[in-house]
Amino acid sequence: MENGDPALPQIAAQLGPTAVKARVVGITGSPGVGKSTTTNELVRAFRKLDRRVGVLAVDPSSPFSGGAILGDRVRMQDHATDPGVYIRSMSSRGHLGGLAAATPAAVRVLAGAGCDIVLVETVGVGQAEVEIASLADTTLVLLAPGMGDAIQAVKAGILEIADIFVVNKADRDGADATYKDIHGMIALGGSERGPGDWRPRVLKASAVRGEGIEDVVESIDDHEAWLTRTGELTRRREQRAAAEIEALVVAELRARFAELPGVGLHELAARVASGDLDPYAAATRLLEEVA
């Protein structure tokens, strides 16, 4: 998936309807908030319920860090011998937007391979994470006490995407304050919610101690029941599918731009850079050639 293998379309066709059978749960939050530990505990909890679990740890970090490979090894230890768990760290390998294309494809393959649930763990709270979180049926936002995360969450647009907030490290000072801050912000947004809308849950947990994880699992199940009952599940998934199709069309067109004979993207870009042509006129020219 990550390398954009040419066999992907055939694989996708062979997966058939199994590709959409898994529930997709996004887990996001700032670095240091305890995402990996929480993911690990959620895997354990879902396994107790006999559900097969896939984990995609999405790390849009520099190819320098080599984080993905090391990450895989560390994560594997707790579930290494469990055939009902598949864990994969995905790195962007230097391609901006690469993960946006590879992640939904990987989710489909994990579903096709029999995972009942796919956890997509994303690093950080930038725009890229908001985009990746939009892959999920249910999005968990993790916070830790005293990190100013409540404010950062608002800034990064995280508040709008969270279905469930988890204040992790709940045994630490400031956990109650963070808990109240989040509740306050949800109340502020209350006027925009209709009577049947989902009201984001706020939970406390200590993933290191394994405390509060059952409540998180229960809220995930409740959210899924709400999604199904209201038709929101279909709406979210259709939106996700539309974005995926668009991304594939754009990728194909990019490839066509590169192969154009005559006045291609490269020459048009040189003229725009020199001020000889404006970008809108260049885009019109390019469209005439490919579309």
Next chain:
Amino acid sequence: MENGDPALPQIAAQLGPTAVKARVVGITGSPGVGKSTTTNELVRAFRKLDRRVGVLAVDPSSPFSGGAILGDRVRMQDHATDPGVYIRSMSSRGHLGGLAAATPAAVRVLAGAGCDIVLVETVGVGQAEVEIASLADTTLVLLAPGMGDAIQAVKAGILEIADIFVVNKADRDGADATYKDIHGMIALGGSERGPGDWRPRVLKASAVRGEGIEDVVESIDDHEAWLTRTGELTRRREQRAAAEIEALVVAELRARFAELPGVGLHELAARVASGDLDPYAAATRLLEEVA
């Protein structure tokens, strides 16, 4: 620019070659590192040199925050009566990717309006910032002592995009340590640099006290001289123009998808969401209709 006004193509055509006359300097770094203060001091320094300055403060935050409007007012105070300075805070207004389209267009208009230099200040160090920073001829990365920024910079891929590092708040404890950390990381990357390549500068400053700003201006000028001498300026600007053209083509195709008669994106997305069709097959169908 932010609203994607239909008159944009005409305006762009009228700007002509003036649209590429300004130097574009990106300023990025984590929240709290002193970006606004540094930008403010840079404006002051460039004005002393009698250069006209445009500032685009790019804030990809939630429409909730209203930060852009407040920000404008606060920023304006120091330069409110100076006709040689134009400052604008741009917010994404809820559109992912909206800033990626609007920012280069705004840079062109500011250049056309006579700005010699355009400072593009971006919030945070996520992927969106890396993408926006790629708009710049010269990219400044701001760091502050004791924020763990050196490590975060590596994680976020900031190291690769920085032409000049500025350790701000240099009077604080830990400034020397941060300075050394960055120097160490640049040395580590040294084997990948050829003899004529730009070696990132590391400077100390205290923007609040107005200290070290002249050195920053000097390094920006040195970097521009290097860009011009090596032809790298043309290369970067052609890359930027290509990305801008592609983005416009994609936007136009999105609009066409929405207007398609018969089997449009919406219906294909519904079939993909239900597992009836795979996304690659759907993309192929869509391409046949528009291209």
